[in-house]
Amino acid sequence: MTASAPASTARTELFSDGVFAIVITLLAVEIHRPEVEPGGLAHALIEGWPGYLAYLLGFLYVGVIWLNHYGLFRHLRGIDRTFNWINLGVLGTTVLMPFATGVLATSFETGNxxxxxxxxxxxALIAGAMSAAWIPVFAYLRRHPELLRSPDVVSVLTAQRVRPLVGVTLFALAALAGWFVHPLIAISVFVVMLVYHAWTSEGIAAIRATPEPQP
Incomplete structure (x- = not known):
């Protein structure tokens, strides 16, 4: 029985971009508007710094994920049903970021x-799940090169597949260090992982390599 041709990526890309846009918007919702007596607004805004930092961390994380997603789909000529489910796994873990960001900000605002x-x-668990969701992406595309624009892309995907494994490992270590040693150690790991994923993002490299449109 002949396998069906891969479907266009257009609808999946549009849906995915919409999800990323909503997630980033919800991150801003987690910055709570202070309710204070007249004259106390400035002090309340300053005390809300954990929420601002948590928002910045979450925004950058989602931004890097979108860049990786963008870089990935530049290599695809089509997708099938299984890959659509894998993509939903990536999106399904990403939408948890506003919840994780809000919880993190609230905990540092209370000081407990x-x-x-x-x-x-x-x-750390949610960020680790976000990393884990990318593991089947590269494994599946390596087994199904017919979804790729060029066979040469397989080597690019092979190089990329170590990144989610690093993420799962270090986020697990961050959870242990944050619980048994000090929460700020975990925060430090979160920042390091953000820099790592941004620095190694194939999506960022793709944007840099895109030629400027000619007038």
Whole structure:
């Protein structure tokens, strides 16, 4: 029985971009508007710094994921039903970022050490799940080169598949360090992982390599 031809990526890309846009919007919703007596707004805004930092961290994480997603789809000439499900796994874990960001910000606003430990563990678990969702992406495309624009892309995907494994491992270590040692150690790992994923993002490289449109 002849396999059906891969379907266009257009609808999946549009849907995915919409999900990323909504997630980034929801991150801003997690920055709570202070309710204070007259004259106390400036102090309340300053005290809300954990929410601003958590938003920035979450925004950059989602932005890097979108860049990776963009870079990936530049290599695809089509997708099938299985890959659509894999893509939903990537999106399904990404939409948890506003929840993780809100929990993290609230824990540092209250200043309770146990809450902070719980928050960084929750954040690490969700971030680790986001990394794990990318593992089947590269494995599936390596087995189905017919979905790729060029056979040469397989080597690019092979190089990329180590990145989610690094993410899962280090986020797990961040959860352990944040719970048993200090929550700020976990925060440091989150920042390091953000820099790592941004620095090694194939999507960023793709944007840099895209020629400027001619007038």
């Amino acid at each position: 050490r146990h809450d902070q430990q719980s928050a960084v563990v929750a954040y």
